[in-house]
Amino acid sequence: xxxxxxxxxxxxxxxxxxxxxxxxxxxxxxxxxxxxxxxxxxxxxxxxxxxxxxxxxxxxxxxxxxxxxxxxxxxxxxxxxxxxxxxxxxxxxxxxxxxxxxxxxxxxxxxxxxxxxxxxxxxxxxxxxxxxxxxxxxxxxxxxxxxxxxxxxxxxxxxxxxxxxxxxxxxxxxxxxxxxxxxxxxxxxxxxxxxxxxxxxxxxxxxxxxxxxxxxxxxxxxxxxxxxxxxxxxxxxxxxxxxxxxxxxxx
Amino acid sequence: xxxxxxxxxxxxxxxxxxxxxxxxxxxxxxxxxxxxxxxxxxxxxxxxxxxxxxxxxxxxxxxxxxxxxxxxxxxxxxxxxxxxxxxxxxxxxxxxxxxxxxxxxxxxxxxxxxxxxxxxxxxxxxxxxxxxxxxxxxxxxxxxxxxxxxxxxxxxxxxxxxxxxxxxxxxxxxxxxxxxxxxxxxxxxxxxxxxxxxxxxxxxxxxxxxxxxxxxxxxxxxxxxxxxxxxxxxxxxxxxxxxxxxxxxxxxxxxxxxxxxxxxx
Numbered sequence: 001x002x003x004x005x006x007x008x009x010x011x012x013x014x015x016x017x018x019x020x021x022x023x024x025x026x027x028x029x030x031x032x033x034x035x036x037x038x039x040x041x042x043x044x045x046x047x048x049x050x051x052x053x054x055x056x057x058x059x060x061x062x063x064x065x066x067x068x069x070x071x072x073x074x075x076x077x078x079x080x081x082x083x084x085x086x087x088x089x090x091x092x093x094x095x096x097x098x099x100x101x102x103x104x105x106x107x108x109x110x111x112x113x114x115x116x117x118x119x120x121x122x123x124x125x126x127x128x129x130x131x132x133x134x135x136x137x138x139x140x141x142x143x144x145x146x147x148x149x150x151x152x153x154x155x156x157x158x159x160x161x162x163x164x165x166x167x168x169x170x171x172x173x174x175x176x177x178x179x180x181x182x183x184x185x186x187x188x189x190x191x192x193x194x195x196x197x198x199x200x201x202x203x204x205x206x207x208x209x210x211x212x213x214x215x216x217x218x219x220x221x222x223x224x225x226x227x228x229x230x231x232x233x234x235x236x237x238x239x240x241x242x243x244x245x246x247x248x249x250x251x
Numbered sequence: 252x253x254x255x256x257x258x259x260x261x262x263x264x265x266x267x268x269x270x271x272x273x274x275x276x277x278x279x280x281x282x283x284x285x286x287x288x289x290x291x292x293x294x295x296x297x298x299x300x301x302x303x304x305x306x307x308x309x310x311x312x313x314x315x316x317x318x319x320x321x322x323x324x325x326x327x328x329x330x331x332x333x334x335x336x337x338x339x340x341x342x343x344x345x346x347x348x349x350x351x352x353x354x355x356x357x358x359x360x361x362x363x364x365x366x367x368x369x370x371x372x373x374x375x376x377x378x379x380x381x382x383x384x385x386x387x388x389x390x391x392x393x394x395x396x397x398x399x400x401x402x403x404x405x406x407x408x409x410x411x412x413x414x415x416x417x418x419x420x421x422x423x424x425x426x427x428x429x430x431x432x433x434x435x436x437x438x439x440x441x442x443x444x445x446x447x448x449x450x451x452x453x454x455x456x457x458x459x460x461x462x463x464x465x466x467x468x469x470x471x472x473x474x475x476x477x478x479x480x481x482x483x484x485x486x487x488x489x490x491x492x493x494x495x496x497x498x499x500x501x502x503x504x505x506x507x508x509x510x511x512x513x514x515x516x
Contacts, residue, residue, distance in 0.1 A: 040388025139291035235417035241504035
């Protein structure tokens with residue numbers, strides 16, 4: 001469970017221009033895919049960084065799996081794994097194998113135990129044939145799978161994906177959502193996906209819409225579809241808009 | 252004013268392995284030219300080859316029938332703009348190319364601020380910020396501003412829609428439509444839907460091959476077969492009964508709905 005209890009936050013270095021989070025409260029249950037959506041600069045990535053303990057609230061409290069993110073950084077970093085938008089910013093190894101091993105080294109896993117864990121996670125992500133490959137030879141989709149493997153091998157309880165589909169080709173996007181569903185079922189992890197790609201919305205179990213740092217909507221995709229959101233706040237999927245037009249015509 | 256960029260029997264290689272080709276097509280002025288394909292199909296390599304950053308190529312590239320040499324006559328906005336920022340402020344980043352040309356700094360600043368505003372960033376607010384302080388979408392807008400301040404004859408953009416919210420994407424379409432009137436614009440994308448109405452054709456790279464399609468032919472193929480290219484399922488389902496039509500509606504709810512209503516009437 002993730003719990004935001006009257007959380008406030010703002011970036012101090014540019015306080016006159018940035019958005020502010022003011023006394024925001026919500027919770028996210030595990031075993032669901034949560035979508036954090038909103039336009040550029042709406043604060044959705046900041047919420048993700050607060051959950052991961054990379055930023056700390058100015059006031060209020062954030063709990064992840066019962067741990068206070070402000071007080072127990074090290075524990076939080078083990079509980080929450082982030083997969084950033086651009087895989088190149090996250091890959092540190094020179095080969096696929098080395099990159100997956102990096103997280104295990106940080107967890108002080110004995111060297112003898114590593115090959116089995118690396119093989120296991122590589123098989124789960126379907127990249128076992130790439131283990132010896134230099135990372136710069138991977139395609140964008142393969143790099144993303146490597147980032148997920150490198151985070152998953154540390155057995156986090158929450159996974160946060162920062163705009164995972166925006167750089168994927170349409171074929172890989174379909175595979176991504178299938179893979180996420182399998183992860184949710186098999187790994188029992190909580191998943192947060194930050195996105196502004198409207199076609200992603202129907203893949204979420206639950207949606208939170210942010211604007212200027214505020215949480216302005218919480219609900220299911222079906223609820224968002226029928227909610228009367230203010231113009232310009234969010235662009236609903238064309239598919240939903242088409243369905244609405246057809247329904248209105250048939251009514 | 253350039254008319255067309257002609258690729259003739261162009262083949263791309265990476266470490267002596269063939270990536271794609273032969274590519275035969277003309278990218279013209281007037282409308283934008285799209286390049287699509289799976290990750291790893293050679294889209295970015297093609298842009299780099301045209302820009303002169305990738306030399307493992309065979310075949311020829313010509314601009315208005317003259318051998319094309321990239322030399323201040325192209326602008327290229329890369330896929331991950333934040334990887335290439337190297338100036339301490341947004342203002343310097345946006346004006347870098349202009350300042351290199353040696354024009355007056357005051358007039359450069361005016362041009363830079365105009366383009367930042369056009370791309371949807373408040374110039375006053377962002378001018379002195381460090382580029383790496385910005386959100387992903389804001390960085391993209393800075394990169395696009397830096398790409399457009401000079402407007403050389405050939406403008407190339409690698410996945411410019413990625414990371415932009417819907418308002419930013421609409422802005423991009425509007426600006427590119429205008430730029431394409433007197434520049435050759437090439438654009439690599441995974442999201443062709445919004446761009447199709449302002450495009451003249453699509454170069455589709457797949458399985459080491461390259462095929463150039465007129466827009467309606469591309470849509471027709473995608474509507475007829477889900478194996479061709481994954482356009483949105485709702486669109487393909489709605490249009491499949493009409494795949495013999497000459498002109499397809501745009502890929503948005505209102506256009507498709509209007510099209511279907513007219514068909515019923």
